Amino acid sequence: MIIAYLFDPLCGWCYGATPMLDRLAASGVAIDALPTGLFSGAGARPLDAGFAAHAWTSDQRIKQLSGQPFSQAYLDNVLNARGTLLDSATATLGICAAGFKDSQRRLPALxxxxxxxxxxxxxxxxxxGVAEVLEDADMADAARLVAAPTEEFLVAHHDLLGCGRALFQRLHAEGTPALAVIRNGAPRLIDANALYGSFNSLVARIQAA
Known part of the structure; x- marks a missing residue:
């Protein structure tokens, strides 16, 4: 059994799912983290005041459910910064770079x-910005790939994104995060709400899938 975790690094609800993912990984469950590129390409958009207000309201709900912090520095320097985009392309590139030779490094990079x-x-x-974060996380090799991607890595990055998007579409997932149990090559979607409830309930849903 493998758990496929479909995510976007700019998805607040994906950030909120981190504690449950940590517990799953600690219990020995194999997690394959697959980026979907949800907020990149055609999904990117300006980070304007209206969207920032909507995101902050949603973030407070995520904080209540998950316990994950959303800091004043995030509000001031990210949401209230103007002239920037909500675009996950480079962050996704960094995560794929971290997992280029070892897929298990994708979750720590995320x-x-x-x-x-x-x-x-x-x-x-x-x-x-992404390269500096990866360097600080002791992933200097990934930081170098972000700054100067090789042709081999770009092909692998393209293929990984394609894999995540294909599974997302196959599952008819409505958004991220999306969690699927894969047994014998057949994926079954788990209700994402289980990522914000009790751990025992999440495990029961996985076992029943």
Whole structure:
């Protein structure tokens, strides 16, 4: 059994799912973190005042359900910064770079990037910002790939995004995060609300899938 975790690094609800994912990983469950590119390309948009207000309201709900912090630095330096985009392309590139040779490094890289954004209020939209976060997370090799991607890595990155998007569509997922149990190559979608309830309930849903 493998758990496929479909995510976008700029998705607040994905950040809120971190405690449950940590507990699943600690229990020995194999988690394959797959980016969907939900907020990149055609999904990117300006981070204007209206969207910032909507996001902050949603973030407070996520905080209540998950216990994950959303700091004043995030509000001041990310949501209230003007002239920037809600665009996850570079953050996703960084996560894929971290997992280029070892897929199990994708989740730690995602966590580092999420913490940089939602707690430290750092830039994770530009290549320089993402590379600095990866360097601080002792992933200097990934930082170098972000700054100067090789052709081999770009092909792998494209293929990984395609895999995540294809599974997202196959499951008819409505958004991120999305969690699927894969047994014998057949994926079954788990209600994402289980990521914000009790751990025992989540495990029961996984076992029943």
């Amino acid at each position: 966590k580092a990037i999420q913490h940089a954004r939602y707690v430290d209020g750092r830039d994770i939209v530009t290549k320089r």
